[in-house]
Each structure stands twice: as structure tokens, then as C-alpha cells.
Amino acid sequence: MADLRTAPVETPDESAEKPKRRRPLRRSLWLLIGLVAGFVVYAYGFDVVDVSLDRIGEPIPQQRFTRVIRALGSPDLLTYETVATDIDVEFAMPCRAEGFTPTATDGGATISVSPSCADPRAVVTVTGEGFASNEEINVFFVPPNGVELRVAQPRTSSDGTFTVEAHLPNRPDDEAQTIRAKSRERVGSIFNPVYVPTGEIDAETGEEVAVRSPRWSQNASATWTGIIETIFLALLATTVGTLVAVPLSFLAAKNLMSDVRIPALNVGFAIASFPVGGALGYASALAAGSVIEMLPDSALLVGLVTIVLVWLGIRSLRLAVPLPGTQRSRVAKVAAGLGATAAFLFAAQAMVRFMEVGGNQAAARLGSMAFLGTFVERLGEILALTFGVLAGIAGAVTLAVLASKLSYAVAKRVGTRTNLVLSMVACAAAGAVVALGIGQAGAWLYQAVDPTTTVVIPAVVGAVVGLAIGGWGAIRGQLGSGLGIYYVFRTLFNTLRSIEALILALIFVIWVGLGAFAGTLALALHTIAANAKLYSEQVESISSGPLEAVRATGATRLQTVVYAVVPQIVPPFIAFTMYRWDINVRMSTIIGFVGGGGIGLVLQQNINLLNYRGAAAQILAIAIVVAAMDYISSRLRERFV
């Protein structure tokens, strides 16, 4: 076989061979300057962050630290019933002339005080033995009136003894007084729980109420509620964020958008028809809604209507979009298409209504599972709220596509000069529409009411800019509108992404009030921006070969995305979504700090109350959930990628 490729002839690259050598003196000078600069930078850094290692070793901070760490080591999860035992020993204050023999009253444990009499405000040593190991003991000084004044709070060692110095109060008296050690002994253990009668009588059964010891503490149940809220907050935010981010990410992918070039005429027509389509879609959605609203509140009836409408829609869609090979007249296709649109519009409204009515009625019957019905009802309500907007967007896009198709037909019939004029007019209208939108937004933001600044000036400026762009595009042939869209979305995502979810949560808390809903909205918005960018980078990194091949078959842009792009991005998209859920779980643990609901709220309260044992429970729960999420998400990623 004859290989035609040239035999490799080496031509030495001269520029690469050129030796780049600095003189050694200059090099060491640069090194010295670098070292000095580094020294200055780190010195300044130490000063700014106020590094003071000596503080760590001081006794008071160390005690505080120890207290907190010990509290964190024993999280408040269980409540024990306790049995108190008092062990008294007689004591004299001040010491008397005649002899005094202290007598210990008993249980199994004994205490002794040395010395057995003392002056007011003296320090005595109290020792005890026979207690349970590692138990907190309260030592009181009890004057004759019986008031218990705590003087020490030792903890027994492992052999059940303690020794503690007690600072006595200023309570001299002639009668014998008492030093009392109170031990509170826990009843029951995790593996051997007991039921302790409370003394209360249940009104219904007439039996005495007993409580389990140990049982979950109040803090434990608050932690449980918080962590469940946190997990679902993260789940909802990730789901909603992903659903929005995936389609938007294609618009922010340069490789898909950069070759979208459209004739100026089409751009002008499409943008100018945008508000018309939006208004049409919105109005017809409302109209359909008000018709469906006339149906009685019967889930059965509304459900039937929905099914019939969907069936009608599918039938007419089949007529409008025949399988290849079937011939049908254009008029019939358009009519069927309009019919299908109307049917689906009504069907969608009927379905929303069905969800509201059916969900409500189901909730009334489901008893403890009522939340399922309520969920459907709520979903219906959300859809009902957003339906007008969604229909508006759909209408705007549809009309824009149709306008673009129309302009292809127009361009074929008219000459270059007419095309130029038409393009300029259409783009002027489009520019005016866009500028009016911006003007109205500005009017809302700054509460401007002067029509000159909010209507006239934007319209004129927009029209002039549009005119110029239209003329330029018509002469050049096409407008790189894809790149325009790409930059708009990229900028949007980058701006939104730079705002931390915590700050977004602050805004949403002001808007919808304290609670997990505000947190969900904040995380969802952040997820949209962050993931849309990550996704679009994934789309940009796909191999372009299949894209080219599918495009070469005559596939439309949508088909190319579905057949050449989507199969390539499924694994990384799943990986990123899992990763985002992981991040969102972590984020939602602290989003409660600003009122966004979830476990963070409980944690913050405990920290503010200096209840570190309580906070420990929440920290433990967060650690377990984050670790579990990390494990699960990495396993799932392994499986899918």
C-alpha cells in the first residue's frame, strides 16, 4: 500500500531552542524580592486576622473550650426519669464549746465533712462514697429553716467516690445544721428501659400514667423534625432548580448557540410578535380557566372532562402532525393544529381544576394520609397561579416561531431592497418592544410616572437601535442572534450565582415570611443559576462529531439537541444534580440561621441559649445526614456515570 503522506522532515524550531538565561545575580535578587514580598504579605495577614495563639492556652478560654467540647460530646437526645436520694450529715456553724459528733443518716452512700464544724464563710472538704459512678452530685448547706443552699456540684469518679471543697455561706446558728448530698440517679438504660409511674391518673382509662425512661428528649424530637425538614427542603429546591436549569443551560452553551444565525427579518418579526403572542397566550389561558371554573365542584366530572379533552387534543395533534408518508392539505393541518392547541389549553386548565377539587376531596377522606391529597391540591393551586404566565410564554414562543417561518416566505417573494427596508422596519419595531419592556421595568423599579421617560424615550431609542441593527443584519445577511442569547443567559447566571443562597434566603424571608418555604425558594434560585452554568459547561464539552453528523442528516436544531446532545450529557447531568443535592443539604442546615427553616433554626436557638448539649444533637444529626448523602450520592454517581 502506497502511503502518500510526506515523510516527516524535521525543521528545527529555532525560537524554542533559544536559551533563556538570566544572570545568576539577577535571579537571586528576584528571589530575595519574592521572599521579602511573601514575608510582608503573611505578616499583614497575621495582623488582619489577629492570630494570637497564646490565647488558646490561657486558663479561662481553656475552661470555656472544655465546657463546650464536653457538652458536644454528650448530645441531649435522651431524657431519663430520676430518683433523688438525700444523704445528710449534721454540721455546726460556728463551732461550739461542748463536743459535737456528726452523725450520718444513711442509705448505701455516706458522706463526711472535714472539719465537722467551721466558721461562717469557711471552706470545708466534703467527701462521699458508695455513690453510682460518674454521677453529678449536688452538695447543699441546709440551715434549720430547710432552705437548700448549693455549695458544690462534684461528679463522682468511677469507683463512686468524690471529694470537693465547699464554700460555706454566712449562716451561723445555735441549732445543728445539715450538709446534704443529693444524688439524682437515672432510672433505666437504653437497653433496659423502665416505666416510671407519674402519679397522674388517666381520665379515660382510670389507670396511672407511666412514662418510659429513658425516652427521646424534647430536643431530640425537635432535631428529628428539623433534619427531616432540611432533607426535604434540599430535595424540593434541587428538583425545582434542576427542572428549570436543564432547559436554560442549552441557551447558555456556546457550542450550540454560536452558529445560530438568523436573517434580520426573522429576528425583527419574531421579537416584535413576542408580546402579542404572550398576551394571546395569557388571555386564552384565562378564558379557558374561566370556562372550566363553571364546572361544578365534582372531582369525577372534572376528571372525565379532562380525559375527554386530552383525547381530543391527541386526536387533533395526530391530524396536525401526520406521520411521514401521509399527505394532508395545509389548511387541514393548520385547523387541526389550532384545534389541538385549544383542546390542550382547556385540558390543562381542567387538569389543574381536577387537582384542586380532587385533592381537596381526597384529603378529607384520607385521614392520616391527608397530606397526599393536600399535596395534589397545593400543586393544582401552584399550577393555577403560574398557568397564565406559562401559557403566555408558550404563546409568545409559538407566535415568534410562526413569524420567523412567515418571514422566510416573505423573503423569498421580495427583492433585496424590499427585504432591507422590511428588515429595518421589523427590527425597529422589535427594538422598540424590547426597550419599552426595559422602560416599564425601570418605571416600576423607580416608581417613575412620567410617560416621556418610561415610554417615549425608550421607544424612540429602541427603534433607532433596532433600525440600525436591522439594516446592518440585512446587508450582512444574518444576525448572530444565538451569541446574543448566549451572552444574556451567561451574564444572568453568573450574576445570580454570585449571590450566596444565604443572602437570597434573607430576601425571601422578607417576602414570604420565616420558614422552610423561604429557604426552599432561595436554594432553588441558587440551584438554577449554579447548575445552569455547570450544565452548560458540560454541553460545551461534548464531542462535536455526533452533533455534526446529526446536523448533516437535515435534522432541525431541536432534533439535533435531542439525538446528539442529550445522550452525551445524561451522565454528567445526573452527577451534577446529585452533587447539588448534596450541597443543598449542607446549605439548608445553615439556611435556618437567617430564618429559612430546617434544622439550622433549632441549632441557632440552642447556640444562642448556650445550650451546647442541645446544639450537639443538631450538629450530630447534620454530620450523619451529610455523611450519608455524600456516600449515597457517590454510589449513585458511580452507577450512572
Place this chain on the structure above:
Amino acid sequence: MGSLHDQPMLQVENLTKVYDDGTVALRDVSFEVPEGQFLAVIGLSGSGKSTLLRCINRLIDPTEGRILWKGEEITAANHEDLRNVRRRIGMVFQNFNLVHRSKVITNVLAGRLGYTSPALSVVNRFSRLDRQNALAALERVGLAEKANNRSEELSGGQQQRVGIARALMQNPEMILADEPVASLDPVLAHSIMQYLEAINRDDGVTVLCSLHFLDLVHRYGQWVIALNEGRKVFEGLPSAIDDDMFKEIYGQEAERVG
């Protein structure tokens, strides 16, 4: 090289392509392809072969010049017309360009997208006839039993056969083959070229095929055009390429090896 019709299938007139970075890929290239011809396009890497083939179905927009396909000016087509042109021109690539994670049958069916309504194909719906034809196309390239495998599980030669089946699904009148065997070993190269030859001979499909190896050109090409730095330096019968011509096409340092 007689043509049956008065009008050639493809006319390329004064085609020039300058990329955005200033690289001139094609300089004033003109030639005609009669219907049913097997045309070989040769030249060094970077001589403009790929750019030329991609200009024909407008995967790349040429800077200047006209391309007429069956009398229709491709260079002036808007993107709706372009869909109609592209779906009748199959394309086979050096790197096969299959969607690796998709099934073989899905890759073949993708050849039908130009004929399918976007709304239906989005939900992965092809007519029963299309599915039958896809299986028949796979049968023809001897891969029917691999229809439900993932494309990445196939060897290079098998992947290129799927690429050919995909082109066949378009019911093409012309096939553009961009170095279809450059990534394959010599034995497989002949097997792939024989499929293209059979499509050209039995179905009367015009084939434009860029090639590296001169013996393949001699064996399969009916007519040759040669490019060097974007300029057409030779057009004629494969047998007309002698040693002088060879040096002109491939440069003075080139040697025939093998």
C-alpha cells in the same frame, strides 16, 4: 466519464472559504460531478478536503462562490430549504461520529430525522416503516444482530458500517465520505470502501470520497480531484497521476512508500 443528463448533479463554482482566524482553506475551487460518479478527493492533511465536503452540505458556510446541487443553489438556501437538501445527501465521517451512548438502531434512525416531524422525533417516535428500513440498512452492512447494542461497544470498522447505514437511511442521492477509512486498518479499509462502491454501483448514488491512500484511489475512484493548500491542482482519471503529478500534489519532499 459520460453523464446521462445534461445537467451535472453537483456544480461547484469558484468556491473560497476563509475562516474567521484568517486561514484560507479553499481558494477558488471549481468542478462538476455528474450523477452516479465515484469521485475521489485527494490531498495532504489540511489541504481543504474536509472543508470542501462540508461546504457542499453547508456544515460550513463558504465565504465566496456558488454550489449548485441538481440546479438548486445550496449556498443561497435558507435553513428550511437546507433541511430538504441535507436529508438527500448522506455523510460518512473519519471518526464515524456515532452517538456513543445511544443504541446502534437509534444512530441509524437518526438518518431519518430530516424526514421526521420534530415534534414526533422528540418523543423518540419513528414510523414502523422507518424502523423496518433501519433494520434492513443494518442487515445490508451485516450488523443486524447488533441493533440493540450501545454504539460504543462496537469496533471501529463496525462503527463505520453503522455510519454508512445511517447515511443509507436518508435514501441519499449523494454521499459525502470524509476520509471514511483513515482511522481504520488496511483490511477494514477495503471492506468499508466496498460498501461505498456497492452503494454507488447498485443504487446509483453519487459518491464524493476524500482519501489518503493512492491505491484506494486507483481501485475505487472513477475521477479524481486533488487539492493542495486549498487550490485544485489536478483533475482527471486516477491513472493520470504519475510521479510528477504526485510531487505536485504532495510536495517535493513526499515519497511514495509501501
